[in-house]
Amino acid sequence: MVKILHIASEASPFIKTGGLADVIGSLPKALHEKGLDVRVVLPKYGTIEQHWKEQMVWEKSITVPLAWRNQFCGIETICYEGITFYFLDNEYYYNRDHIYGYEDDGERFAFFCRAALAFLPHIDFQPQILHCHDWHTGLVSVFLEAFYNHLPFYQNMGTIFTIHNLQYQGVFPKYFLGDVLGLDDSYFTIDSLEYQGQINFMKGGLVFSDLLTTVSKSYSEEIQTPYFGESLDGLLRKRRKQLFGIINGIDYDLYSPNKDPHIFLPYYDNLQDKSFNKVKLQEALGLSVDSNTPMIAIISRLVSSKGLDLVVHILDELLSLDVQLVILGTGEAKYEELFQQAMIRYPSKLSVHIQFDDSLARKIYAASDLFLMPSRFEPCGIGQLIALRYGSIPIVRETGGLKDTVQSYNDYRCTGNGFSFTHYNAHDMLFTIQRALKSYQDKKLWIKVFKNAIYSDFSWHQSAQQYTHLYKTLTFQTQKF
Incomplete structure (x- = not known):
């Protein structure tokens, strides 16, 4: 041995x-x-x-x-x-x-x-x-x-x-x-x-x-x-x-939406049960309650290497769309303050939590439809792996471990477990988010993306x-x- x-x-x-x-x-x-x-x-x-x-x-x-x-x-x-x-x-x-x-x-x-x-x-x-x-x-x-x-x-x-x-x-x-x-x-x-x-x-x-x-x-x-x-x-x-x-x-015993005690309703491959988690989180965070509104999550250290300058650059354009954004994390003061100020402008669409809270993170993974991780560089990344496990479809930049774990969805072959962009560019990111939102509106297509995500195996x-x-x-x- x-x-x-x-x-x-x-x-x-x-x-x-x-x-x-x-x-x-x-x-x-x-x-x-x-x-x-x-x-x-x-x-x-x-x-x-x-x-x-x-x-x-x-x-x-x-x-x-x-x-x-x-x-x-x-x-x-x-x-x-x-x-x-x-x-x-x-x-x-x-x-x-x-x-x-x-x-x-x-x-x-x-x-x-x-x-x-x-x-x-x-x-x-x-x-x-x-x-x-x-x-x-x-x-x-x-x-x-x-x-x-x-x-x-x-x-x-x-x-x-x-x-x-x-x-x-x-x-x-x-x-x-x-x-x-x-x-x-x-x-x-x-x-x-x-x-x-x-x-x-x-x-x-x-x-x-x-x-x-x-x-x-x-x-x-x-x-x-x-x-x-x-x-x-x-x-x-x-x-x-x-x-x-x-x-x-990641530890699939620890991160398991079908038995996670922190989320509102355990689920596995059922979008309707996942949608219930979204409604309950919307209610808890004071967002507009609508199960059809796509929710994007960012759970991250709020630092520039995580691509937050890209998010800041298109934040108003993003929130002009029919979308909600939930942010959880701590980091550089400039990002913490900017997102908190934006929440005042968009109280029904943006919820920002400057803290580390594992229980809330689990609820966000379970509730969100999309998970945004546009890192400048990323040796591996844990967030996108947890997101896949919970059926929150990753939108990532193609770098490091993000490139190795998230494959952009192919409409013709019905393959891929997320959406990605290559260049470190804010509007390339926004275009990819818009593509993901368009896919979300096609429920038959979205079920395929969702199942590709949750059946991805990134256990140890x-x-x-x-x-x-x-x-x-x-x-x-x-x-x-």
């Missing part, structure tokens, strides 16, 4: 700020169902809800070296849905009001990377593969080579590094190399951690890990180009034979199979255990 340890900065249901937590909360379960021994290690943040902390079992404490420091590290565990989660505790680093956004984030996550290696001999688990996620864990493979590979326990451990978003890399001043990481100047080169005169945690993961993955095939190709490559495209091209694009899935089954193959290939190549 292949033994995998996932190392990540967040995981549902314990701690979540974005899609990474959804992946780490659901992928291990899917891999476990494939017969792998999968476990997860996380920091023990102070913001983890108390009821989870009360379930944690204390194992022991160890001391973790970090350059000239020797830091306390507590080890605690929870078994959740058959998966063992380890929590590494250090109150100085993690007992704070937020999980990211501090001046010492570099030191905090350097400690986590070192601790994720140091704690292994103290538990009843010797992983064959360390699967690291995003910049917060980029130093694991670096530390493994620098400090642990000579020790028998660690010899031949394989490493995989997954890029969830290349935009966030963990870049810190040069002095980090010795003062925080405890590494010598041989690691400050263009072929190692050096990045524009600084230290780059993600680059460490990309250089030193055995294999690299990212969260969709198209994104794996895009990041090898200067436009999407965030100044690391040359390195990614160099490692292209070790780079694999595997699309994220296929992706977990690809990861399993990758793990076994790496284990075989390096003759593990």
Whole structure:
């Protein structure tokens, strides 16, 4: 049985700020169902809800070296849905009001990377593969080579590094190399951690890990180009034979409209029941109540990379149509304020909620006819996958994971599960929305689109199979255990 340890900065249901937590909360379960021994290690943040902390079992404490420091590290565990989660505790680093956004984030996550290696001999688990996620864990493979590979326990451990978003890399001043990481100047080169005169945690993961993955095939190709490559495209091209694009899935037990307790009426492939959810949401949000009025949803971080400048550009044109728009999310103040001001102008057609509310999100997925996601770039995207599951037809820009999961409906072949446009252009987007609205008016056609969407399979089954193959290939190549 292949033994995998996932190392990540967040995981549902314990701690979540974005899609990474959804992946780490659901992928291990899917891999476990494939017969792998999968476990997860996380920091023990102070913001983890108390009821989870009360379930944690204390194992022991160890001391973790970090350059000239020797830091306390507590080890605690929870078994959740058959998966063992380890929590590494250090109150100085993690007992704070937020999980990211501090001046010492570099030191905090350097400690986590070192601790994720140091704690292994103290538990009843010797992983064959360390699967690291995003910049917060980029130093694991670096530390493994620098400090642990000579020790028998660690010899031949394989490493995989997954890029969830290349935009966030963990870049810190040069002095980090010795003062925080405890590494010598041989690691400050263009072929190692050096990045524009600084230290780059993600680059460490990309250089030193055995294999690299990212969260969709198209994104794996895009990041090898200067436009999407965030100044690391040359390195990614160099490692292209070790780079694999595997699309994220979603947990179909968690996101299931036929048994979702948050929505007004459970349904599966029945448009009439879905329409009931729309009417109830219209009533709850104070929108005009009409089951025939198409409802468009945006559930997103309200930031420019999500294509919101396109939405702003055509917002008045869009709301002049026979349509309703529901927006849920938080982000840049300019978008929050603009949408709230627009709601005053269109009280019966626009409902804006500047918050994160999972229960309301489920109701919106269940009620909406269309789901708008016009991202400038999108490594994978979770929203469009949930929308497909709930029969809210995605309208997306053809980039990254959106391109790989949403195929534009073909009127002649009756294929496709959504609508898409290629160029990052507001009126191309508006034209595509109008095409989708026209299709909505043709009820026979719309039933076909709806069923194509809900019968799309983006559960973890296929992706977990690809990861399993990758793990076994790496284990075989390096003759593990």
